[in-house]
Amino acid sequence: MTEATPAATTAPAAPSTRDRLLDAAADLFYREGVHAGVEALCRAAGVSKRSMYQLFGTKDDVIAASLERSAAAHRAALLPDADDGRPPRERILHVFRRLEALSAGAGFHGCPFVAAAVELKSPDHPASQAARRHKDALTAYFRREAEAGGASDPASLARRLTVVFDGANSFSVVQGRPLDGLAVSMATTLLDAAAVKEG
Amino acid sequence: MTEATPAATTAPAAPSTRDRLLDAAADLFYREGVHAGVEALCRAAGVSKRSMYQLFGTKDDVIAASLERSAAAHRAALLPDADDGRPPRERILHVFRRLEALSAGAGFHGCPFVAAAVELKSPDHPASQAARRHKDALTAYFRREAEAGGASDPASLARRLTVVFDGANSFSVVQGRPLDGLAVSMATTLLDAAAVKEG
Numbered sequence: 001m002t003e004a005t006p007a008a009t010t011a012p013a014a015p016s017t018r019d020r021l022l023d024a025a026a027d028l029f030y031r032e033g034v035h036a037g038v039e040a041l042c043r044a045a046g047v048s049k050r051s052m053y054q055l056f057g058t059k060d061d062v063i064a065a066s067l068e069r070s071a072a073a074h075r076a077a078l079l080p081d082a083d084d085g086r087p088p089r090e091r092i093l094h095v096f097r098r099l100e101a102l103s104a105g106a107g108f109h110g111c112p113f114v115a116a117a118v119e120l121k122s123p124d125h126p127a128s129q130a131a132r133r134h135k136d137a138l139t140a141y142f143r144r145e146a147e148a149g150g151a152s153d154p155a156s157l158a159r160r161l162t163v164v165f166d167g168a169n170s171f172s173v174v175q176g177r178p179l180d181g182l183a184v185s186m187a188t189t190l191l192d193a194a195a196v197k198e199g
Numbered sequence: 200m201t202e203a204t205p206a207a208t209t210a211p212a213a214p215s216t217r218d219r220l221l222d223a224a225a226d227l228f229y230r231e232g233v234h235a236g237v238e239a240l241c242r243a244a245g246v247s248k249r250s251m252y253q254l255f256g257t258k259d260d261v262i263a264a265s266l267e268r269s270a271a272a273h274r275a276a277l278l279p280d281a282d283d284g285r286p287p288r289e290r291i292l293h294v295f296r297r298l299e300a301l302s303a304g305a306g307f308h309g310c311p312f313v314a315a316a317v318e319l320k321s322p323d324h325p326a327s328q329a330a331r332r333h334k335d336a337l338t339a340y341f342r343r344e345a346e347a348g349g350a351s352d353p354a355s356l357a358r359r360l361t362v363v364f365d366g367a368n369s370f371s372v373v374q375g376r377p378l379d380g381l382a383v384s385m386a387t388t389l390l391d392a393a394a395v396k397e398g
Contacts (some may be wrong), residue, residue, distance in 0.1 A: 031320065032320060033234065033318050033319075033320060033367075035232065035234040035318075040266075071237055075231060079377070097219070109317070109320050110317060112371070114369050114372070114373055115317050116315050116318075117372050117373045118308070118309060118313075118314050118318070118369070118372055119232050119234075119314075119317070119318050120232075121230065121232060121308050123374075123375025123376075128373075128375070131373055132373055132374065132375070134327065135373050137375075156384075157208075159370070159381060159383050160381070160388075161299050162366075162370065163363060163366035163367055163369075163370050163382075163385060164362060164363070164366055165366070166365070166366040166369035166370060166373070167361075167362035167363055167364070167365040167366025167367070167369065168362055168366070169369075170310075170313050170317070170362075170365035170366065170368075170369060171358070171361065171362050171365060172364070173316050173317055173322075174312070174313055174316045174327075174334050175322075175331065175334075176322025176323075176331070177322075177325070182358060182362065183362075186359055186362060186389075187250055188354075189359075189388070189389065189392050190385075190388065192392075193391075193392065
């Protein structure tokens with residue numbers, strides 16, 4: 001989950017055309033789906049179509065790169081700090097508490113990575129591959145914490161927690177309302193079933 | 200889960216234009232997403248755009264009606280017969296076994312109802328409402344069986360089972376491969392946690 005940090009500079013550089021395009025793409029595709037058009041994307045980013053196609057060969061590449069670029073920020077919003085001193089069980093539940101909070105935010109549409117994979121219908125699409133890498137990183141986080149917490153089968157627990165995470169996202173999207181403790185209580189049941197200790 | 204059955208006739212009637220259009224829509228939208236175009240839809244259905252717009256005011260209405268029309272068949276593929284004599288616990292696990300089998304089928308793209316809601320990004324869209332009704336019917340099925348099986352909190356168990364169902368769908372879509380027992384084993388853990396008896 002560690003990310004390379006850019007070298008410190010005296011003043012923040014203006015975002016490059018590439019970064020502006022990818023940030024606008026992540027926002028637009030999350031709000032409207034990855035089928036939003038290139039016209040709308042370039043308008044939102046303030047970038048010409050010509051510039052877009054000079055930077056990226058295809059719109060599919062833009063979708064994939066925008067997911068890649070947003071993955072670190074997305075995980076930072078969900079995961080606790082690397083060494084917050086809390087027991088693994090709490091560090092796992094933190095993710096589900098964050099999900100519950102995020103689901104109450106304006107403009108919540110579930111997990112952007114799952115949404116892209118669901119919309120694209122092709123596991124080989126570069127954006128579906130990016131979604132899989134992100135989701136695998138979440139599962140790997142759960143697994144490390146499950147191991148540290150003495151889970152009876154850390155790999156299995158990590159997959160189960162990922163299923164609850166994604167299913168709770170779907171539940172909130174389908175019902176059109178925030179989660180109300182469902183994700184945290186299910187994660188708790190799975191942690192208990194895997195004998196992950198409290199402290 | 201009961202559906203009105205049409206009056207018996209001596210020979211099956213040819214499908215109406217409406218039914219042909221909705222069946223083609225359900226198929227196309229599942230394979231390509233609800234953003235597939237009206238041109239492609241009318242071509243697949245062998246129906247003119249003029250006919251489509253005479254039957255349905257908007258494409259949004261076609262999406263909603265196609266989900267409504269496919270809901271009964273979808274539940275028939277997942278749920279056991281009404282009176283198969285098996286204990287409630289087995290009747291719940293049946294749904295997850297069916298999901299595991301369906302996820303191994305060619306052209307599996309997860310739950311079509313969740314996919315539509317995820318793609319449309321609007322809980323008020325008529326198709327998102329249709330998706331919610333279908334999902335609520337699945338949750339109601341789980342709840343009835345959970346009650347019959349003596350679950351400690353049938354409403355809570357039913358919501359949890361729905362989350363596992365949707366999360367397992369997402370897992371298969373994101374990973375691009377069939378489930379391998381994950382959905383059944385998670386449902387089993389939740390049934391055990393809710394003290395649903397074996398027979």
